[in-house]
Amino acid sequence: MQSFPGRxxxxxxxxxxxxxxxxxxxxxxxxxxxxxxxxxxxxVSDPEGRLRITVADPKRLIRYRFALGTADFLICADCGVYAAAVVAEESAAWALVNVNLLDARAAFTSPPLVMDYDREDEAARIRRRKAKWTPLAA
Ligand SMILES: [Zn+2]
Incomplete structure (x- = not known):
């Protein structure tokens, strides 16, 4: 495993x-x-990888929800940066990271794939996220 820090x-x-x-x-x-x-x-995400998120002051974190409301989009309330999205269940959580936060963002050189998830219903959306997103470290 390689570790890619960001903030x-x-x-x-x-x-x-x-x-x-x-x-x-x-x-x-x-x-x-x-x-x-x-x-x-x-x-970016990797279902075989791991993501650890540390928030210095949770009061300065916005957990934004929209559309189906099945994930928290984590936005720093101070600087306004959208960092990651998290879908959580009782005993596990999965997340994706906004690659723009990573120190090594310039190394992620694959041309971005434009994704349109509009037609997904709630069950399909959660299923896809669990399959593709990165397990969140507790
Ligand atoms: Zn910030």
């Missing part, structure tokens, strides 16, 4: 993305939803 602009949200997939081989996804387009977000 929001002010540092309130820090994370480490761990994966055995080389950055240049990693699928980079540009979700076409209105939220991701407005942020210019580029998502």
């Amino acid at each position: 929001c602009h002010c540092g309130n949200v820090a994370l480490v993305y761990e994966t055995a997939v080389a950055p240049a081989e990693t699928e980079v996804r540009a979700c076409a939803c209105g939220f991701c387009r407005r942020h210019g977000a580029l998502a």
Whole structure:
């Protein structure tokens, strides 16, 4: 596994993305939803990897929900950076990271795939996230 640290602009949200997939081989996804387009977000994840998110001051973290409301989109309330999205169940959680936060973002060179998940219902959406997103370390 390789570790890829990253943080929001002010540092309130820090994370480490761990994966055995080389950055240049990693699928980079540009979700076409209105939220991701407005942020210019580029998502990466690895179901065999691990993501650790550390929030210095949880009071300065926004957990934004929209559309089906099945995931928390983590936004730093101080600097406004969209860091990651998390879908959680009682005993497990999965997340994707916005590659723009990673120190090594320039190494993730795959051309972004434009993803349109509009037609998914809630069950399909949760199923896809569990299959493709990165297990979140507790
Ligand atoms: Zn911040």
